[in-house]
Amino acid sequence: MGKKVLKTKLCDMLGIEYPILSAGMGPTLIGESAGAPVELVVAVSEAGGLGVLGGAGSTVDELQKAIREIRAQTDKPFGVDLLLPKHLDVGGAMGMKGIDQVPLSKILERLPKSHMDWFHKIKKEMELPDVEIMVRMNTTTMRPKESIQVCIEEKVPLFCAGLGNPGFMVEDAHAVGMKVLGITGNQKNARRMAESGIDLLVAQGHEGGGHTGRIGTMVLIPAAIDAAYPVPVLAAGGIGDGRGVAAALAMGCVGVWIGTRFLATKEGGALDINKQKIIESTDEGTRVSKAYTGKTLRASYNRFHDIWDASKLRPLPFPTQVLLSSALLASFIEADKTAYVGGLAGQVSVLIDEIKPARQVLEELVEETVEILAKKLPENVKVQ
Numbered sequence: 001m002g003k004k005v006l007k008t009k010l011c012d013m014l015g016i017e018y019p020i021l022s023a024g025m026g027p028t029l030i031g032e033s034a035g036a037p038v039e040l041v042v043a044v045s046e047a048g049g050l051g052v053l054g055g056a057g058s059t060v061d062e063l064q065k066a067i068r069e070i071r072a073q074t075d076k077p078f079g080v081d082l083l084l085p086k087h088l089d090v091g092g093a094m095g096m097k098g099i100d101q102v103p104l105s106k107i108l109e110r111l112p113k114s115h116m117d118w119f120h121k122i123k124k125e126m127e128l129p130d131v132e133i134m135v136r137m138n139t140t141t142m143r144p145k146e147s148i149q150v151c152i153e154e155k156v157p158l159f160c161a162g163l164g165n166p167g168f169m170v171e172d173a174h175a176v177g178m179k180v181l182g183i184t185g186n187q188k189n190a191r192r193m194a195e196s197g198i199d200l201l202v203a204q205g206h207e208g209g210g211h212t213g214r215i216g217t218m219v220l221i222p223a224a225i226d227a228a229y230p231v232p233v234l235a236a237g238g239i240g241d242g243r244g245v246a247a248a249l250a251m252g253c254v255g256v257w258i259g260t261r262f263l264a265t266k267e268g269g270a271l272d273i274n275k276q277k278i279i280e281s282t283d284e285g286t287r288v289s290k291a292y293t294g295k296t297l298r299a300s301y302n303r304f305h306d307i308w309d310a311s312k313l314r315p316l317p318f319p320t321q322v323l324l325s326s327a328l329l330a331s332f333i334e335a336d337k338t339a340y341v342g343g344l345a346g347q348v349s350v351l352i353d354e355i356k357p358a359r360q361v362l363e364e365l366v367e368e369t370v371e372i373l374a375k376k377l378p379e380n381v382k383v384q
């Protein structure tokens with residue numbers, strides 16, 4: 001079979017062959033590796049899509065190293081995704097300016113007594129081991145200004161902001177030839193971000209893995225396209241095969257931003273147990289909870305969701321809740337209590353039943369999409 005052609009104006013904007021981006025995916029837990037590591041980025045970009053590095057859990061130095069490793073392995077365009085907190089001096093705000101890392105047990109002492117009493121109760125009842133994790137205070141999320149500077153110095157082709165509005169950096173990015181992408185989960189933010197001058201907008205629906213909003217993809221896409229016009233929109237949330245890509249393009253998107261399907265690949269950075277949960281998942285296999293980060297986040301269903309709900313505790317504000325959940329989840333993993341572990345994943349897990357190389361996933365997405373748009377639709381739908 002000859003090579004397929006699937007092009008939109010996104011391909012011209014970014015200098016890529018297919019309008020398919022692998023989503024930026026950071027770590028689930030403190031200490032876990034990113035869901036979208038260098039290997040995944042290189043594989044997707046080399047296959048003709050655009051791979052986006054999940055830079056959220058790395059230190060600023062690791063970010064720079066990863067960008068240079070990508071460049072050493074491919075001359076194709078790629079992206080970097082960071083989470084930009086509202087406060088651009090997070091370390092300072094936490095009274096930890098200049099400190100690089102702190103044992104998690106030391107910070108846990110500062111959490112509310114109600115939450116710590118619950119934490120100790122669960123550990124005792126389930127006979128969980130103590131696991132010490134070092135909390136890094138020098139991650140890109142804690143040091144957003146320096147991290148953005150690194151991306152600009154390295155002239156990363158596409159900067160993606162997974163959280164926050166990157167409008168403030170557009171001028172500096174454009175000055176070195178970079179493009180800037182924002183992500184929204186509702187129409188109001190789509191309008192706000194488009195007005196701030198970004199080049200591209202991802203509209204991620206409720207179905208998506210990781211932090212997610214309340215609006216389903218089917219409604220959000222047209223609403224975001226209308227609100228963001230003339231800024232081009234990419235669809236995200238629930239896209240796992242060519243049917244999803246074809247639908248997004250038919251609705252007017254210039255491309256797609258795919259997380260869970262690329263996470264469940266050979267190169268995807270999730271723990272094996274979390275990849276396995278995606279493969280075994282039904283359509284009811286994920287759940288939105290504030291248990292992990294304090295914000296609504298979709299992950300593979302597991303019993304951590306149940307014990308958190310039963311606690312009746314209010315989630316701590318983002319990112320403090322991450323400290324509590326990471327401490328417990330690290331103990332569950334150490335104790336091999338896999339029923340209590342599940343990584344970030346979207347509803348699309350139901351469509352995924354095999355871990356494949358990322359290149360194969362991308363090629364199949366392209367083939368299926370072309371098949372539908374070029375052949376199947378006319379057979380099924382009569383139009384004049």
Ligand SMILES: Cc1cc2nc3c(=O)[nH]c(=O)nc-3n(C[C@H](O)[C@H](O)[C@H](O)COP(=O)(O)O)c2cc1C
Pocket residue numbers: 023024025026027028035054055056081082083161162163183204207208209210211236237238239257258259260261263343344345346347348
């Ligand atoms: C494991 C995992 C980690 C994620 N981490 C991030 C992140 O660090 N930054 C971000 O912008 N989005 C993150 N997301 C959301 C994805 O970028 C993307 O929007 C989402 O996965 C799309 O929905 P899908 O999973 O249905 O494809 C994450 C998603 C997953 C599954």
